[in-house]
Amino acid sequence: MDTERQGTRVWVLLRLLPYLRPVRSRMIGSAVAVLGSMVCGLTIPLIILRILDGPVAARDTAPLPWLVLAVAVLGSTEAILFYVRRRLIVRPSTQVEAALRMDLYQHLQRLPIAFHDRWQSGQLLSRAVSDLSTLRRYIAFGVIFLVVNTLTLLAGLAVLFVLSPTLGLITLVCTAPLVLISTQYESKYSVLSRRSQDQAGDLATTVEESVLGIRVLKAFGRGRHLAERFAAEAKELRKTELHKIRVLAVLWAAIIMLPELGIGAMLLFGATGVVEGSMTVGTLVAGITVATYLRWPTDSIGWLLAETNDAATACERYWEVRDAEISVTGPAEPKRLPADGVGSLRFEGVHFRYPGAERDTLRGVDLDVRPGETIALVGATGSGKTTLTALVPRLADVTAGRVTIDGVDVRDLTLDDLRTAVATAFEEPVLFSASVRENVALGAEDVTDAQVREALRIAQAEEFVDKLPWGLDTRIGEQGLSLSGGQRQRLALARAVLGKPQVLVLDDPLSALDVHTEAEVEHALRSVLKDVTALVVAHRPSTVQLADRVAMLDGGRIIAVGQHSELLAHNEDYRALLSTMDREEVST
Numbered sequence: 040m041d042t043e044r045q046g047t048r049v050w051v052l053l054r055l056l057p058y059l060r061p062v063r064s065r066m067i068g069s070a071v072a073v074l075g076s077m078v079c080g081l082t083i084p085l086i087i088l089r090i091l092d093g094p095v096a097a098r099d100t101a102p103l104p105w106l107v108l109a110v111a112v113l114g115s116t117e118a119i120l121f122y123v124r125r126r127l128i129v130r131p132s133t134q135v136e137a138a139l140r141m142d143l144y145q146h147l148q149r150l151p152i153a154f155h156d157r158w159q160s161g162q163l164l165s166r167a168v169s170d171l172s173t174l175r176r177y178i179a180f181g182v183i184f185l186v187v188n189t190l191t192l193l194a195g196l197a198v199l200f201v202l203s204p205t206l207g208l209i210t211l212v213c214t215a216p217l218v219l220i221s222t223q224y225e226s227k228y229s230v231l232s233r234r235s236q237d238q239a240g241d242l243a244t245t246v247e248e249s250v251l252g253i254r255v256l257k258a259f260g261r262g263r264h265l266a267e268r269f270a271a272e273a274k275e276l277r278k279t280e281l282h283k284i285r286v287l288a289v290l291w292a293a294i295i296m297l298p299e300l301g302i303g304a305m306l307l308f309g310a311t312g313v314v315e316g317s318m319t320v321g322t323l324v325a326g327i328t329v330a331t332y333l334r335w336p337t338d339s340i341g342w343l344l345a346e347t348n349d350a351a352t353a354c355e356r357y358w359e360v361r362d363a364e365i366s367v368t369g370p371a372e373p374k375r376l377p378a379d380g381v382g383s384l385r386f387e388g389v390h391f392r393y394p395g396a397e398r399d400t401l402r403g404v405d406l407d408v409r410p411g412e413t414i415a416l417v418g419a420t421g422s423g424k425t426t427l428t429a430l431v432p433r434l435a436d437v438t439a440g441r442v443t444i445d446g447v448d449v450r451d452l453t454l455d456d457l458r459t460a461v462a463t464a465f466e467e468p469v470l471f472s473a474s475v476r477e478n479v480a481l482g483a484e485d486v487t488d489a490q491v492r493e494a495l496r497i498a499q500a501e502e503f504v505d506k507l508p509w510g511l512d513t514r515i516g517e518q519g520l521s522l523s524g525g526q527r528q529r530l531a532l533a534r535a536v537l538g539k540p541q542v543l544v545l546d547d548p549l550s551a552l553d554v555h556t557e558a559e560v561e562h563a564l565r566s567v568l569k570d571v572t573a574l575v576v577a578h579r580p581s582t583v584q585l586a587d588r589v590a591m592l593d594g595g596r597i598i599a600v601g602q603h604s605e606l607l608a609h610n611e612d613y614r615a616l617l618s619t620m621d622r623e624e625v626s627t
């Protein structure tokens with residue numbers, strides 16, 4: 040890895056510092072505790088040396104109890120400090136993880152729809168969950184042990200050199216290659232381990248898809264095709280797992296062999312030294328004990344460096360999302376909607392281009408939706424209807440031109456004011472696993488039951504909600520799966536009208552419904568649209584019938600505006616479009 044890249048990786052980790060600041064005393068305390076425990080561990084061999092070269096050599100047991108007591112005290116302190124480290128670090132590491140996760144979540148809420156269109160939800164989920172746990176583990180363990188184990192290794196080698204340069208040199212000769220080998224193999228292992236996780240994820244997706252899509256697969260007789268895909272993926276995963284085991288086998292062979300060779304060499308040179316009188320037994324035993332103590336710090340360095348690598352990758356993935364620009368923001372000097380506003384909605388010379396697209400999706404749209412009027416937006420698929428409606432609540436911003444409500448550019452309003460004035464319902468009603476009340480209020484504060492009931496009444500949903508086992512308190516499952524399509528749509532409409540918005544933007548609420556349910560929702564829509572300015576994307580002639588006027592979009596431009604009957608009588612393109620809508624309706 041080149042130096043510049045290394046530098047960037049260190050930088051992404053350093054960007055965590057502001058999150059660590061509030062917990063720095065506990066982190067430092069934890070590092071000091073673990074350092075203290077290592078010092079205790081390294082001091083014990085020195086007392087063994089004193090025992091062997093003192094009382095044992097002199098055959099004098101008098102100082103023995105004190106020295107043994109010192110070993111016991113040092114041993115217990117080592118254990119207690121280890122415990123203290125763990126206690127000190129648990130809270131800060133989870134606190135940092137929670138703060139990072141909260142900031143990520145808030146950022147995701149504020150990022151524009153264009154961002155969410157580009158990113159797979161699985162990617163965001165894995166960053167919010169597994170990458171942040173990797174970081175927590177690194178903060179709680181990796182970074183502290185990387186520092187402390189390096190210091191212990193250096194201190195241990197220094198002790199060995201002081202005891203006997205020969206023993207020090209032997210340990211150094213065995214330790215250096217071990218650190219190198221483990222660093223190299225750990226990074227190989229971490230690449231393989233990432234690959235096997237990805238492959239296991241792909242395998243799980245194949246299983247999930249084949250279970251969810253079992254009807255389609257059976258109906259089309261494609262079970263065999265998927266089984267072959269599964270077998271190929273499982274084979275790849277097995278290959279990676281075997282590769283992982285081969286890498287681990289080499290690594291562990293080195294981890295076991297090199298220190299044992301070192302101890303063999305120490306025994307050879309040390310025992311010769313003892314026989315020749317150039318080394319005491321105490322020095323030899325203490326040297327071997329220190330060398331044995333250094334095994335964990337030595338073996339772990341490669342693994343801790345790999346953990347650092349993983350943490351830097353997790354961090355990079357985290358900042359990638361956090362650095363994504365929030366392009367839709369409130370204005371520095373917001374304006375207010377006029378108090379006597381009537382809810383007129385205008386598009387003036389609106390252009391819009393999706394980020395990265397080569398041409399504009401909307402190319403100069405002018406449209407005036409009068410107060411209280413409902414305009415149905417029709418056009419061939421891909422003509423830009425949904426895109427145009429997204430500009431009103433600022434799910435995206437115009438590239439040129441402007442959208443105004445009562446003469447005020449929507450970009451001059453605070454996002455809160457704008458989203459109080461404009462309510463939206465989408466073609467696919469999204470409901471959350473919560474009660475009916477919570478789904479309708481959707482986090483709006485100070486909403487009374489009477490208001491929720493009124494919204495349900497307007498959306499013709501009160502009757503069926505009252506028949507649910509716990510009325511407003513009935514929890515509806517994820518995506519409202521326990522409700523019918525028409526019921527879900529009516530709840531989404533109730534949500535839209537709850538705050539009595541001045542402007543309603545609806546993406547055809549009738550399009551995904553069967554004929555019977557459509558009638559129920561159509562009834563609801565009539566009631567919802569009565570007193571509000573509305574722009575409704577229409578995919579069906581039945582939706583068009585609900586509107587006062589119709590605007591026809593073609594290739595990102597409005598090509599005709601007028602009453603349905605007028606357009607039907609005089610506009611050839613409109614008649615052609617309606618006949619395709621009719622055909623689609625018959626075929627659904």
Ligand SMILES: Nc1ncnc2c1ncn2[C@@H]1O[C@H](COP(=O)(O)OP(=O)(O)OP(=O)(O)O)[C@@H](O)[C@H]1O
Nearest residue numbers: 156393396400418419420421422423424425426427
């Ligand atoms: N996130 C996006 N990034 C790039 N291009 C997009 C994006 N979303 C839509 N488009 C493109 O913009 C054009 C207009 O799409 P839009 O969804 O507004 O059409 P529509 O008229 O609502 O179509 P439909 O009737 O099928 O819903 C299409 O060509 C589409 O491919």
